[in-house]
Amino acid sequence: MLFTVEEYQQRVRDVRAHMRERQIDVLLIDQTEFLFWLTGFGISENMYRACLLPLDGEPVMIFRSIDESTFVESSWMTSMVTFSDWQQPLEVLTATLTERGWHQGRLGLDQDSYCMTINRFRALRQRLPQTEIVDFSGILEQVRECKSxxxxxxxxxxxxxxxxxxxxxxxxxxxxxxxxxxxxxxxxxxxxxxxxxxxxxxxxxxxxxxxxxxxxxxxxxxxxxxxxxxxxxxxxxxxxxxxxxxxxxxxxxxxxxxxxxxxxxxxxxxxxxxxxxxxxxxxxxxxxxxxxxxxxxxxxxxxxxxxxxxxxxxxxxxxxxxxxxxxxxxxxxxxxxxxxxxxxxxxxxxxxxxxxxxxxxxxxxxxxxxxxxxxx
Known part of the structure; x- marks a missing residue:
């Protein structure tokens, strides 16, 4: 890892403070810069991948099975959900949210993310009809603007x-x-x-x-x-x-x-x-x-x-x-x-x-x- 576990955990606390202000229950993070900053894992978007950060409890990373060893080597996180290349990443993401009961709360989303395409956003809303989506744009830039x-x-x-x-x-x-x-x-x-x-x-x-x-x-x-x-x-x-x-x-x-x-x-x-x-x-x-x-x-x-x-x-x-x-x-x-x-x-x-x-x-x-x- 490039940073200590303590530094990553402080970053999580900083993000969660903004989540509380906006009454967000779980935050979806998918832009590469922010994924790396929060998880230590900055994998490309050949196939969609994302981190789910709940207001309480352990965050979970969702990504391709082929990248598991790289994730384990790079990240401080231990909770992960992997998928095979023939699976649909967004289906795995929404299933994870539903299985953990996070689909009934308020989902934070960086709507400026270059990884959240219009079609992907529409599909997310369709698969999560009970979920209220809250804009989290601009916050992750703000919390990382001063360097450690x-x-x-x-x-x-x-x-x-x-x-x-x-x-x-x-x-x-x-x-x-x-x-x-x-x-x-x-x-x-x-x-x-x-x-x-x-x-x-x-x-x-x-x-x-x-x-x-x-x-x-x-x-x-x-x-x-x-x-x-x-x-x-x-x-x-x-x-x-x-x-x-x-x-x-x-x-x-x-x-x-x-x-x-x-x-x-x-x-x-x-x-x-x-x-x-x-x-x-x-x-x-x-x-x-x-x-x-x-x-x-x-x-x-x-x-x-x-x-x-x-x-x-x-x-x-x-x-x-x-x-x-x-x-x-x-x-x-x-x-x-x-x-x-x-x-x-x-x-x-x-x-x-x-x-x-x-x-x-x-x-x-x-x-x-x-x-x-x-x-x-």
Whole structure:
């Protein structure tokens, strides 16, 4: 198990407190991020699987029989119901609810879950005519937004290896290097240092203002090109992230000035991150400064978002449960972790940032400057 039984049990208590507020008798959890956080078992949805958490008593996990050994190895839970691949998972789920008498109460359901399709929801209502279904959307994001010490240790390890991978890749890159070769160097360090097999990052040419989600190419980079490197190291599913621009060969004075401006703007933003700070005010420190300096004519994207656990099977490659935007009306809390970023004209700087009781801590430690890759 990646966490102690005591930590999992505290998570259960936290969720149950919200269940009591909403008078929910049993909660159905099926989204992969939340399943992992509560049970330790983050299996994909090749076939439907779910956890049933009653207000009192032991939770039960329902999943394919073929995955039983993995569940036993990964989870703190001992109660399970398994099914053969020719059985209908939803029938097994509703039968379990009925057999345990849970079908007569109020069933909590995350109606934002990407695993609860419209057809699946309709079938659930049809099979449980006596059950009152209560919306539990948004609550599981809320209870996991502040990270535990062990979660922070995994994010910190990912950040440490990401720093090392970046340093090694820049040292080996230069004119003629391709984006794919740079990505391969990063991934090699991640694997050698014990991180997860996963997407290693967004490695692409820095051009214009819409390069942040650019494609990976095989063309050789020439002197003066900007290699945009967003590293996505994962440790047990927990991600740290960092962006740095790397100029191939040599950089112009204009490129150096732009990098210095971006860093100065973001430094002021990060310095203001502390518990109780308003998210929209933190956002404005970067957004308004970028526009006022003429670095962007428009700034349509967010300036930061939550970091945490990202399963391989999730459609969410970023956690937008907390984002920094002009209309963000939430406040920062100690223990929150964010990916904060600024970008303009092919260059981007970002950090993995922990909100501490006294301010902020930058978990990514790579030097904040424009890098030059000149290896031949």
């Amino acid at each position: 010490e062990q979660e922070l240790a995994y994010i910190g390890r990912a950040a440490l290896v990401g720093d090392e991978a970046f340093t090694r890749t820049v040292a080996a890159a230069g004119p003629g290097t391709t984006e794919r070769q740079a990505a391969a160097m990063l991934h090699q360090v991640f694997m050698a240092q014990g991180l997860d097999t996963n997407r290693c990052g967004i490695i692409t040419a820095g051009v214009g203002n819409s390069f942040l989600h650019g494609n990976l190419h095989d063309r050789p980079l020439a002197v003066g090109d900007v290699l945009h490197m967003e590293l996505l190291p994962f440790c047990h599913g927990y991600s740290a992230r960092m962006m740095r621009p790397v100029v191939i060969g040599s950089a112009t004075d204009e490129q150096h000035r732009l990098a210095e401006q971006l860093i100065a703007i973001q430094d002021r933003q990060l310095a203001a991150m502390r518990p109780g700070a308003h998210a929209n005010e933190i956002d404005a420190l970067a957004r308004e400064a970028m526009l006022a300096a003429g670095l962007r004519t428009e700034y349509v994207n967010i300036t930061g978002y939550s970091l945490g656990y990202y399963p391989l099977s999730s459609p969410h490659t970023s956690d937008f449960s907390r984002v920094f935007l002009p209309d963000a009306n939430w406040r920062l809390k100690s223990g929150m972790v964010f990916h904060m970023y600024v970008s303009a004209a092919g260059m981007a700087f970002s950090e993995t940032v922990l909100v501490t009781p006294n301010g902020h801590q930058r978990l990514t430690q790579t030097e904040r400057r424009l890098f030059i890759a000149s290896a031949i």
